[in-house]
Every structure is written in structure tokens, then in C-alpha cells.
Amino acid sequence: MTPAFEHIPVLYEETLRALNPLPGQVFLDMTLGGGGHTEGLLKATAPEGRVLATDRDARAIRAASERLAEFEARLEVRQVCFAEAAHWIEPGSCDGVLMDLGISSPQVDHAERGFSFIKDGPLDMRMSQGEGMSAADVVNQWGEEELVRVFRQLGEEPRSGRVAQAIVRQRVVSSFETTLQLARCVEGALGGRAGKHHPATRVFQALRMVVNDELGQLEKGLVSAWKVLRCGGKLATITFHSLEARMVKRFAQFWGADYEAGDAADTPALRRPRRPVMRWYPRKSIKASRQEVLRNPRARSAQLRVMEKIEDLPEGREWAWRGDS
Numbered sequence: 001m002t003p004a005f006e007h008i009p010v011l012y013e014e015t016l017r018a019l020n021p022l023p024g025q026v027f028l029d030m031t032l033g034g035g036g037h038t039e040g041l042l043k044a045t046a047p048e049g050r051v052l053a054t055d056r057d058a059r060a061i062r063a064a065s066e067r068l069a070e071f072e073a074r075l076e077v078r079q080v081c082f083a084e085a086a087h088w089i090e091p092g093s094c095d096g097v098l099m100d101l102g103i104s105s106p107q108v109d110h111a112e113r114g115f116s117f118i119k120d121g122p123l124d125m126r127m128s129q130g131e132g133m134s135a136a137d138v139v140n141q142w143g144e145e146e147l148v149r150v151f152r153q154l155g156e157e158p159r160s161g162r163v164a165q166a167i168v169r170q171r172v173v174s175s176f177e178t179t180l181q182l183a184r185c186v187e188g189a190l191g192g193r194a195g196k197h198h199p200a201t202r203v204f205q206a207l208r209m210v211v212n213d214e215l216g217q218l219e220k221g222l223v224s225a226w227k228v229l230r231c232g233g234k235l236a237t238i239t240f241h242s243l244e245a246r247m248v249k250r251f252a253q254f255w256g257a258d259y260e261a262g263d264a265a266d267t268p269a270l271r272r273p274r275r276p277v278m279r280w281y282p283r284k285s286i287k288a289s290r291q292e293v294l295r296n297p298r299a300r301s302a303q304l305r306v307m308e309k310i311e312d313l314p315e316g317r318e319w320a321w322r323g324d325s
């Protein structure tokens with residue numbers, strides 16, 4: 001029997017309040033998942049508003065389309081990744097956009113997806129099943145130094161060297177095929193559970209992020225979202241860890257400033273004034289209440305940030321906020 005596809009939407013009320021969907025409006029939900037936020041947007045925009053919803057995961061698309069079948073006339077669903085989300089949507093046509101990042105509960109809970117270090121499954125972790133390299137390809141084929149870099153940069157694992165060394169030693173004996181094989185290897189390298197987190201938490205996060213190019217996708221997704229938003233429309237992002245949050249803040253701080261830095265050190269005398277392209281709304285991130293975290297521990301690390309679009313990103317300078325152009 002196929003396991004149920006259930007995901008409790010995080011910061012549901014807060015997100016809807018911030019996006020403020022009104023009857024007749026058009027929204028893009030770039031992270032359909034189980035369809036919880038999409039359903040809220042569909043209800044609030046009734047009777048004639050529309051919701052466009054995307055996800056790279058075919059199973060999420062199928063399950064949410066079935067669940068939301070009653071809204072079929074007002075819901076358009078596509079299986080695309082963030083980088084492609086703007087390709088089929090008219091620029092400036094959406095009143096609001098949502099990016100509820102990370103993975104859904106079924107992706108972690110269904111062992112065969114290979115995200116879990118608690119339940120055994122094939123070491124896969126691809127959100128778009130079957131596309132690109134799997135987590136097993138990474139741990140079996142990448143060099144020790146590359147593994148150290150990935151675990152340090154994407155997992156913020158302080159003992160990356162020790163884990164990478166244990167993996168490289170182990171795979172000479174037999175290659176990694178399942179999630180528990182890897183979890184036990186990491187546990188062996190780092191020792192048992194210290195505190196409330198499993199020792200493999202950071203390594204699994206790093207692998208998930210590299211397999212799905214999560215930061216690269218987020219970077220492109222922010223620019224896509226900005227393109228399809230109308231001026232005065234809002235972009236809401238929900239992040240679950242510091243690397244995602246940092247990227248959203250960098251985007252917003254760069255485009256929210258009323259000047260552009262004249263040099264790498266941002267010397268005040270060299271700043272060039274310009275009109276801001278976005279406005280924070282509100283300025284501080286919104287976190288889940290204690291009651292929500294008790295009901296849904298996944299909400300613990302969630303941070304909602306909302307930006308209002310003032311203008312399009314200047315043509316040809318869409319990537320200036322990354323600091324490398």
C-alpha cells in the first residue's frame with residue numbers, strides 16, 4: 001500500500017496573514033508539497049482567483065493534485081524546479097509568491113526516498129526522483145577532500161574530516177547503498193548521540209543539499225519569484241536552516257538598500273544612491289509560536305520572511321546581489 005502523503009503546513013496562519021490573499025487574486029506557490037498553503041490561498045482567493053503551484057517532486061504533484069481536486073478549475077500545477085518556475089508565468093502577473101523551503105514530511109518519512117537516518121532505505125535523497133546524482137553516488141565516488149568541504153560548508157559539521165575519512169575507509173570494503181549503513185558509519189566516527197540530535201543529522205543535511213543543489217536553486221528561485229511578482233506584490237519565504245536564511249537575507253538586504261556599495265569594503269563615501277527595489281514586510285523574521293512547535297516539532301527552526309516588490313530587478317544586474325558580478 002502507498003503510504004499517505006501528509007504534511008502539516010508550517011506557519012500557516014502567519015504566512016496567509018502576511019501574503020494577504022484577496023478574492024480574485026493570483027498566487028504562485030513554488031513549493032506545493034502536500035498542498036496545505038496552496039489550499040489556504042485557493043480558499044482566500046475564491047471565487048475567481050487562481051493559484052499556480054509548482055514542485056520538483058512528482059509524488060507531491062500527484063498527491064496534492066488529488067487532494068485539491070475540488071479546486072481544479074482555479075489551480076494549475078506543474079512539475080518544475082525553482083530555476084524554471086518563471087518560464088511559463090507572465091512577468092509581473094502574480095499578487096504573491098510563496099517559497100516554503102526544504103523537504104516535506106513524506107519525503108523524510110517514506111524510507112524509500114532515502115532521506116532518513118532513522119528508517120532504512122536506499123541512499124537516494126533526490127527530490128525529483130531519478131534525476132541527477134543520488135546521495136550514494138556522492139559518498140561512493142567523491143574524493144575525501146570534497147566530502148570534507150560539503151559536510152563543513154553545507155552541514156556546518158565541525159568534525160567533517162573525521163566523517164569523510166571514515167566514509168572513504170568504509171567504502172573500500174563495501175560501497176554505501178542504504179541510509180542506515182551511512183548513519184552507522186557517521187555514528188561510529190563521531191560517537192553516539194550527544195544532546196537531542198542524531199550524530200548523522202548534519203551529514204545528511206549536507207548530502208541532501210548537495211544532491212538537490214538547494215542553495216543554487218534558491219538563488220535562482222528568488223530571482224524567478226521577483227520576475228513573476230507584480231509591483232506591490234509580496235514574496236514570502238520560509239527557511240529552516242541558517243544557510244537558506246542567509247541567502248534570503250542577502251537578497252533582501254542588497255535590493256532593499258537605497259544605495260549600492262562602491263567597493264568591496266562598502267566605504268560610506270563611495271556609496272552610489274539608488275532607489276530600493278524591495279521593502280521588508282515586516283523587517284524581522286516571524287517564528288512559530290510555542291503551541292505550534294509543540295504540535296509540530298518541524299516548525300521549531302522555521303523563519304518566515306516577507307518582502308514587498310517595489311520594482312523589477314535592474315536588467316542585466318539580476319545577480320549583482322551574489323557579490324560575484
Ligand SMILES: C[S@@+](CC[C@H](N)C(=O)[O-])C[C@H]1O[C@@H](n2cnc3c(N)ncnc32)[C@H](O)[C@@H]1O
Binds near residue numbers: 034056102104
Ligand atoms: C516544506 S515542503 C512544502 C510544503 C507545503 N507548503 C505544504 O503546505 O504542504 C517543500 C516542497 O518544496 C519542494 N522543493 C524543494 N526545493 C525545490 C526546488 N528547487 N524546486 C521545486 N520544488 C522544490 C519539495 O519537493 C517539497 O515538496
